[in-house]
Amino acid sequence: MSGVTAIPVLLIGLAVLVWFAASLSSVFGAMLAGRPVGLTELAVPGRGALRLLLKERSSTPMPDALLWRLGVVLVFTVPVLAAVVIPLAPGVAVADLPVGIVWWTALMALLWVGVFMVGWGPNSAYPMVGGYRFIAQALAYEMPLAIVVITVGLLAGSLRVSDIVAGQEGGLWYALWAPAAFFVYLMSATAQAFWGPFATPIASDLAGGVRAELGGVDRLVFTVGRYAALVVAAAFAVPLFLGGHHGPLLPGWLWIIVKTLLVLALLVSARWIWPRLRLDRFEEFAWVVLIPLTLVQLFVVGAIVLLRG
């Protein structure tokens, strides 16, 4: 199974993981609020989705309707398209492109455009400030993320995702070859999905930011898109850093699922652990600490690759 036949598997997998992420987030919230936690948390995302589907779509005076609706669709489609290069089982991916990691990076960068359009469209102050915030945030995380992805490509000597997985067969995972890169990847991936400490464009201090004027089905598509971005970022960490399907005893596809769930749980929990970062201060940290750190990591990895021959 490969190519077109893997598309349904990818879509169903994404949907289940989005559901899992939303339920898990609701479980963490219930634990902190001291509510009893049960299997009913699994119904929370469904209930929220149903409520949004029944609600009227909202609009504003003089919106840029085309860009606004297009932005919402973009926030949803970009992560799904980026996911086509992710291996679903040993040797199975929708498209194992020779430039796989470049495809993923380029697609996810389109999230900027989508989120900014959602902020720009409604002709309203808070969404607009939220949209600008995301551009500023991208300025902070995108450079370190790009360097990290290059680091992994350098280790494997290839931009093809299946080659990167093969490069970790029987050896150390790239998370151990390049721990700083792995850490920066997780941080940037959270920022890319504007999740948790990086939820600045949809922040509570902006009355909801870019999604302040979204109602009904638009809000649902936007929210699902955001979860999908988080899921795809977690899933992509598995082939890049955690050895893909490699692991003892269990079959490869199960290893991929287990590793993806663990990374996803880690990212989801960040929301309930840390306060939101202030962008002006994170910007400084990104350029003064993260970029030099990732560059040093890149040089160290380069030296390792040269020495190994």
Add this chain to the structure above:
Amino acid sequence: MQPGGLPLAARAEDRDGLPLDVLYVPLGPVLSAWPAGLTLQLTLQGDVIQDLQVDTRHFAAKDSVRAFWNVPWHRALAGDEVPVAEAARHRAAAHLDSLARFLYVAGDEGGALIAARLRDEALAGQTADRLLQQVATLERRLVRGRLLDRVTRGVGRIEPQRAVEIELSGPALRASNGGGGRPRPATALGEGDARSRWHQWLAETKQALQQAADGGSATMSTKGRFEGPRGVLGQHTAPSRALLGAICETLVGQELAVARLIVASFDPDVAELDEAGEG
């Protein structure tokens, strides 16, 4: 020209004397984790606040309704015998309520949920010892990694001298290193910024809970000054009036991004203005 009935942005000189579009954006009266009924009419240029007007008419009570958080002290002012422990518990709950709102605005959803739960438990009669333990756990969470400190440091600073001039009282004054009465707890920083204010709330919550634990059956004396959760009550102006003054002073020149954080760090109570016959 008014396309779609919306006036186009007018221009005015900004702080550097450059002509820039002026935008009028209201904050409130209804936002999550916002002092209910408060409206700030902001005048923005870019995302910098150039001017603001306070408006508290929206939710003005028809009859004189007592602000919920001040109830024990008003009863004492009216001559009732109020147990010290009961008032202390109410004070702790009020500070936890302010803290929950502040944490929500600062984006610490988990901390906000914990603070709100502790507030409810304090009002529902959970033992003071148990509450003290849980507040200590919350404190460890908030100081962990010093992230919240970094986010709130230097935000909305009121100098000690100025704090006295604008008649701040209560925790906000002590967070600016002024005002005696109550000994300043060790963890509070007294720098007059948002960081000092949330540390102050936390410290005074613990202090009040300790008082509630030790309280016994003593009642509050019916003479002297009464300090509610937000400041001295029974004066000609409500403590929240001074807090609004502090907000007006600190907001001008700030970016929209920190406006909510500053307001939440003072946390005025509009109901308090109503009861003082203002608003």
